[in-house]
Amino acid sequence: MSTGVRTMRWLVGIGIISLIYFGWWFFANLRIGFPLLFWPLALSIGFKLLLVLHEWAHYVQVRVPVPPAYTPPVRRVDVMTTAFPGEPLDMIIHTLEAMQAIRYPHTSYLCDEGDDPVLRAACLRLGIIHVTRLVKTDAKAGNINHALQQATGEVCVVLDPDHAPTTDFLDQVMPYFEDERIGFVQVVQAYSNQAESLVARAAAEQTYHFYGPLMMGMNGYGTVQAIGANCTFRRAALDSIGGHAVGLTEDMHTAMCLHAAGWRSVYVPEIVSRGLVPASLAAFYSQQLKWSRGAFDLLFRVYPKLFTRFTWSQRIHYLVLPLYFFSGVIALLDLSIPLVSLGISQFPWLVSLNALIRHAFPLLGMALLIRFYAQRWMREPGEGGLHLAGGFLLVGTWWVYTLGFLYAVLGIQVPYLPTPKVGRKYNEWALALPNILFALLLLAACVHSQLVDATGYATSQYIITMMVVSVASAGVLLAATVMGLHRTVFHFMRELAKLPFRGMAMGLHRLQNKLGRLLAGSVSMYSLLIALIGVSSVFFFTYRQQQWLLQVPPEWLLNGGGNETHIGREATPTVDSDTEASTKWKIGLPFNSFQTSTINALTLPAIDPATRLPLQVYKLASKHQIMMITWTVSAQELQNANYWPQLVRQLMVVPGPLLLRPLLQSPSPDRYRRDWALMASTFRAAKVPNVLWVWTPEAADPLLKKFPGVANVNWMATPLVADTLSISFAELRRHLVSNLVNQVPVLLLAPPATGKLSTIANRIAWQYPEIKIVVFAAPKPSISTSPITLNSTNRSFN
Numbered sequence: 001m002s003t004g005v006r007t008m009r010w011l012v013g014i015g016i017i018s019l020i021y022f023g024w025w026f027f028a029n030l031r032i033g034f035p036l037l038f039w040p041l042a043l044s045i046g047f048k049l050l051l052v053l054h055e056w057a058h059y060v061q062v063r064v065p066v067p068p069a070y071t072p073p074v075r076r077v078d079v080m081t082t083a084f085p086g087e088p089l090d091m092i093i094h095t096l097e098a099m100q101a102i103r104y105p106h107t108s109y110l111c112d113e114g115d116d117p118v119l120r121a122a123c124l125r126l127g128i129i130h131v132t133r134l135v136k137t138d139a140k141a142g143n144i145n146h147a148l149q150q151a152t153g154e155v156c157v158v159l160d161p162d163h164a165p166t167t168d169f170l171d172q173v174m175p176y177f178e179d180e181r182i183g184f185v186q187v188v189q190a191y192s193n194q195a196e197s198l199v200a201r202a203a204a205e206q207t208y209h210f211y212g213p214l215m216m217g218m219n220g221y222g223t224v225q226a227i228g229a230n231c232t233f234r235r236a237a238l239d240s241i242g243g244h245a246v247g248l249t250e251d252m253h254t255a256m257c258l259h260a261a262g263w264r265s266v267y268v269p270e271i272v273s274r275g276l277v278p279a280s281l282a283a284f285y286s287q288q289l290k291w292s293r294g295a296f297d298l299l300f301r302v303y304p305k306l307f308t309r310f311t312w313s314q315r316i317h318y319l320v321l322p323l324y325f326f327s328g329v330i331a332l333l334d335l336s337i338p339l340v341s342l343g344i345s346q347f348p349w350l351v352s353l354n355a356l357i358r359h360a361f362p363l364l365g366m367a368l369l370i371r372f373y374a375q376r377w378m379r380e381p382g383e384g385g386l387h388l389a390g391g392f393l394l395v396g397t398w399w400v401y402t403l404g405f406l407y408a409v410l411g412i413q414v415p416y417l418p419t420p421k422v423g424r425k426y427n428e429w430a431l432a433l434p435n436i437l438f439a440l441l442l443l444a445a446c447v448h449s450q451l452v453d454a455t456g457y458a459t460s461q462y463i464i465t466m467m468v469v470s471v472a473s474a475g476v477l478l479a480a481t482v483m484g485l486h487r488t489v490f491h492f493m494r495e496l497a498k499l500p501f502r503g504m505a506m507g508l509h510r511l512q513n514k515l516g517r518l519l520a521g522s523v524s525m526y527s528l529l530i531a532l533i534g535v536s537s538v539f540f541f542t543y544r545q546q547q548w549l550l551q552v553p554p555e556w557l558l559n560g561g562g563n564e565t566h567i568g569r570e571a572t573p574t575v576d577s578d579t580e581a582s583t584k585w586k587i588g589l590p591f592n593s594f595q596t597s598t599i600n601a602l603t604l605p606a607i608d609p610a611t612r613l614p615l616q617v618y619k620l621a622s623k624h625q626i627m628m629i630t631w632t633v634s635a636q637e638l639q640n641a642n643y644w645p646q647l648v649r650q651l652m653v654v655p656g657p658l659l660l661r662p663l664l665q666s667p668s669p670d671r672y673r674r675d676w677a678l679m680a681s682t683f684r685a686a687k688v689p690n691v692l693w694v695w696t697p698e699a700a701d702p703l704l705k706k707f708p709g710v711a712n713v714n715w716m717a718t719p720l721v722a723d724t725l726s727i728s729f730a731e732l733r734r735h736l737v738s739n740l741v742n743q744v745p746v747l748l749l750a751p752p753a754t755g756k757l758s759t760i761a762n763r764i765a766w767q768y769p770e771i772k773i774v775v776f777a778a779p780k781p782s783i784s785t786s787p788i789t790l791n792s793t794n795r796s797f798n
Helices: 003-028 035-059 089-100 117-126 139-148 169-178 198-221 235-240 250-260 281-309 312-344 353-377 388-396 398-410 429-451 457-483 486-496 502-520 523-543 546-551 555-559 615-621 643-651 669-685 729-735 757-767
Strands: 077-083 107-112 129-131 155-159 182-187 231-234 264-268 273-275 566-571 599-604 626-633 658-664 691-695 715-719 746-750 771-776
Touching (some): 003 353, 035 198, 035 353, 089 117, 107 139, 117 129, 155 169, 155 235, 169 264, 182 250, 198 264, 198 312, 250 264, 250 281, 250 312, 281 312, 281 398, 281 429, 312 457, 388 457, 429 457, 457 486, 599 615, 643 669, 669 691, 746 757
Parallel strands (some): 077 107, 107 129, 566 771, 599 626, 658 691, 691 715, 746 771
Antiparallel strands (some): 155 231, 182 231
C-alpha cells in the first residue's frame, strides 16, 4: 500500500466521523418546518451524503495495475473506429492515420455507417479495411458487431472517431491480457480542446476525478467502467455475451454484461489518446440527455436481471453509478425549495444559520480536504483546482438530467446520435432559457419575501437564510448561462485585453494558476485554506453580526422542537436602586449556544413604555436567562397610537430572547384580534429579532374566538389547574380547533411545587407531550400550596 493511500484512509476515517456527527445532528432532532419542503430537503441531503461516501470508498481503494515483468507474446489485434454521416471527415481521417501509426502489429477497421466515398478512398490509401452495412440497427453497437463478424483478432480495440491514439497505445494495454481472466482494459479519456470554450473547459473538469482517483479505485473493487472510446476487449469475452451490448450507454451495458459473466477488468491510468470534449451547450446537453436516459434504463431494466450474477462490490457500483444523473432531480429540488419557501413564507428546516455552520463545517472542510488530496492521482498537471466551471455546468444541466429520468420512467425513446464534434460560435440563448427563467424566479422570490412577510419577525433569520440560498443558486444558474454565450464571452475577453487593467487581470490569472498547482500538491496548504475559511466564517457570523446572534432565540424556543422539556421559574420583581440605575449591561455570548437556558417569569402590573424597563429584565437577560414578561395592557393604552412603537424601542435593546405575554383588555373578540395583530405587526415592521409572543386562552372564550392566528403567536400558555380567568389545559384539549396544539407549542403555568422540578416537568410532559415549557410559580409562605395533580389522576408530586 502506498503512502498516499494510507494517508487517504486516515483522512477518510476523520471524514466519516464528521459525516456521522452531521447526520446525527440532522436526524436525531429533525427540526421539521413545513413538511412538504422539509422531506425533499432531507432527500437532497441524504443523496449528497451518499455520493460523498461513494467517492471516499473509491479513494481508499486506489490501485495502479502492475504489468507482467516479462515481455508477452504478440497477439492478433483489431483496432476499430466508427463513422456516422455528418461527422467532420477531416477529424475521422486524422484518427485513421493515428490508428495506422500504432506500433504494435494490428489490423485497422473503419465501421462507416454512411459508406462515404471520401472515407472509402482514405481507407484504401492507408490500408484500412472499410466496412459498411445495409441494415442499420442497434446504432453504434450494431455497427461494431457487424465489423466483428469479419474481424479475426484475439483482441479488439474500440475508438471514437474523434480520439486519435498515440503510437504506444497497444504497448500500454496488451500486457494485461496475459491474465486470461481479463475481459477488457480501459485507459484514460483525455481531451485536446478544453480551451475551445467555457463549456469545453467545464465538461472536461467534470471528467478529471472520474478518470483519475475514481477509476483507479474501481481497479481495487473489480468494477472498472468500460468507456465507448479507448477500450480494449478480449474477443472471447465479447463473444461470450453475444457481442457489444446495445443501448444509449452501450459501453456501460457491455461492462455490466462482462462483469456479470465473470470477466475481470483493468484500468490503466495512462493517456494514450486525445479526443474532443463537447464545446457547446447543444453538444453537451445532447450527450448528457443520451447518457442519463441510457443509464436510468440500465438501472431500471437491466440491473435487476444481472443482480444475482454480480459480486457485492459490483452490485453497489452499478446501483450508485447511474444515480450520478439523478443529480438533476436533486438540483431541481435544491432550486425549488428556496423558491417555494420564500413564495409561501414557509420554511423547510427550522435551524439557525449559526447552528448549521457549526455542525456542517467539519464535514464540508473534510470533504474539501479529501477531494483536494485525491487530486494527487489526476493524470495531468493542469487538472488540479476547485473545478468551479464543471460544478456550475453540472447544476445548469438539471433540466436535461431530469428529462432523462422522466424519459426512462415513462419509456420515451431518445434517438442514438453521435455527440456533435464542432463547437458553436454564436450565443445559445434558447438552451439557456430554463436557467435564466429559474434564476429570475429565485430573485423575484427574494423581493416578494421582503414585501410580504406573513410568518412574523421571529422567523426573519430563516428568510435571510433562504434569500442567501436563492441568490447563490441564481448566481450559479446565470454562470451556467454565460457558458453558452460564446460570442458575448469572446467579445468581452477581446475588449478586456484592450482595457487599462488588462495587466492586473492577467496577473491575477497567473497567480490563480500558480496557487492551484501549489495547493494541488500540498495537503498542508489546503488545510490552512480550510482553517482560514473557518476563522473567517466564525468572524463574520459572530463578531460582525454579534448583536443579531445575541438576540435571535434558540431553535427550541422558536419552534418548540426537540424532546426536551424546559423549565421556568417565577421571578420576584425588585425595586431598582440608584447603583443599578447607573449600571451598563454588557452583551455576553450568543443565546443560540444555550439550548437549556433558564426561563424567568416576571409579572408586572403594567409597563409604561415612556420610561425605562425594570433593570431586573436587563440583569437576568445578561446572564443568559430567558425572560417571560406578563403585564396587563389597559383599553386606554391600546388606544394610544404611540404605546407599541415606544415599547419596541425599549425591548429591542434587551440582550436576549424575550417571551412576551400581554393581557389585552379589549372589549370584544374581534377587537382583541385586531389589537393583537397591530401589536405584532408593529414589532414585525421594526425587525425586532428577540421577541416571541405568548397567548393565553381565557375561560370565557372556550371556542378560542380571540385566537390571534398562528402567524402572530409563538407559544400558548395555560395553567394546569383551571381558575376563573384562564382555561385549563384539559379543557383546552377538548375545545381545540384546527389542530392548534400541533401548530403552536404549549407553555404550562404550574403552581408551586416541591421536589426536583425537572422530574416533575418531565412527568408532566410524558402525559402531555404538547407541553414544551413548564413555568413554576414561586412558593408563597403565607398561602398553603397544593400538590400538582395531572388532570384528576391523583398523581402527587410533593
